[in-house]
Amino acid sequence: MTDKDRSPSGKSGPSSGRDPERSRRLLIEATLESIARKGISETTVSRIIEHAGVSRGMIHLHFGGKDKLLEEAARTFCEAYYIEMDRQLAGVSDGPTETIMAIVRADLSEELLNERSVAIWHAFRGVARLNPAIAHYSDTRDARLRGMICDAFHALLESEGDAGVADDITMGTLALLEGMWTDFLTHPDAFSRQAAVRIVSRFLEAMFPGRFRI
Amino acid sequence: MTDKDRSPSGKSGPSSGRDPERSRRLLIEATLESIARKGISETTVSRIIEHAGVSRGMIHLHFGGKDKLLEEAARTFCEAYYIEMDRQLAGVSDGPTETIMAIVRADLSEELLNERSVAIWHAFRGVARLNPAIAHYSDTRDARLRGMICDAFHALLESEGDAGVADDITMGTLALLEGMWTDFLTHPDAFSRQAAVRIVSRFLEAMFPGRFRI
DNA sequence: ATTGTAAATGGACGATCGTCCATTTAAGCA
């Protein structure tokens, strides 16, 4: 261990000290918090630095501008979704049915679907069409997750049916989940996680009788 | 017909003349057009009046401020959805199956689901959570549409099953449609209207065998 | 023709936006 490892990331200094990594993290977190609470249009440089407790020049210094910071915030937020999704999927690997339901339950779990996340998610969606960098992170679930679900449905279908059926059901299932997120956004009080899981289960049980019993 | 009917709304004057109604309409249309093309954050007073071809003071004069104009634009946009939906639903009244599929086809039709509408819809969604007035128009389909679908599913279920089943399937169907809109937003080029209708049909056919044959 | 009324104009205004940079501060090295 060289002297260099006695860097500011160690817990020696209580708070104030040189730590560019910490500054970056503070800014990203403050940005996401501001978007969640005040919306993206009211997420200004002044508000971000106030929440982060840093000086005005930090955004330009560490990110090169407000837009780049927003992009990094979107990336971080998207990354956090998959990290938590993987965490909840860690213990499950029994079969296609369990895999699919594990993904569904995780996507609708309190850790992933809550007022904060749904607010941030839809805020980014609103500006995604004109900001390709953000659009990339606003995609309807990524290829890996889609692949996992599609493979599971393929296994469930065995060899019967067309090749496109599994793709259709995959897209339908993802669309169902998307719709649940939107419902949470528009009716945060009336929303029921249990009902949401039950509804998805109903559709899948109808599709594969006996496999997704409620 | 009194003299008053020779108002500016008549086609006497070619373009310039007093017509507060026309000014209001121009401003609302310009607002929606700007949101569709530039996003809500770049929809400024300057841009709106430029597109509308009116003077700066008009927004404050006719709407009392930019926020009120945005709210009116959201109302108008939402209203247009239901007007077109009703138009497409006008000829259908055969049975529950036809009613449901007519709503699905209409919701996914080019008139209702297109790049412009999906951009505006998601832009409003993005700011809805902090703007109650706009949130009201961003609701996931209104009570009337939901009621029509729910009644149809009730009829399809006849007397079997719990009372909540129809509600569940209704919410699932609406969620599916919401998800399709989101997919159109994130993948406008890859999206297929035909595939979207087919996927919804698959799920409903699984739920009610023989009723929603593809 | 004159007057009254309301629509329409467009510039002034203060506030706030994001960017940038001269300066200060703190940590590592000689």
Added chain:
DNA sequence: TGCTTAAATGGACGATCGTCCATTTACAAT
């Protein structure tokens, strides 16, 4: 203890935001 380097500061800057109002314009009634 100086010296170097990079992190951090915070105010200045021009641009642009939305609001507002004194003024002009156009139409209807007198």
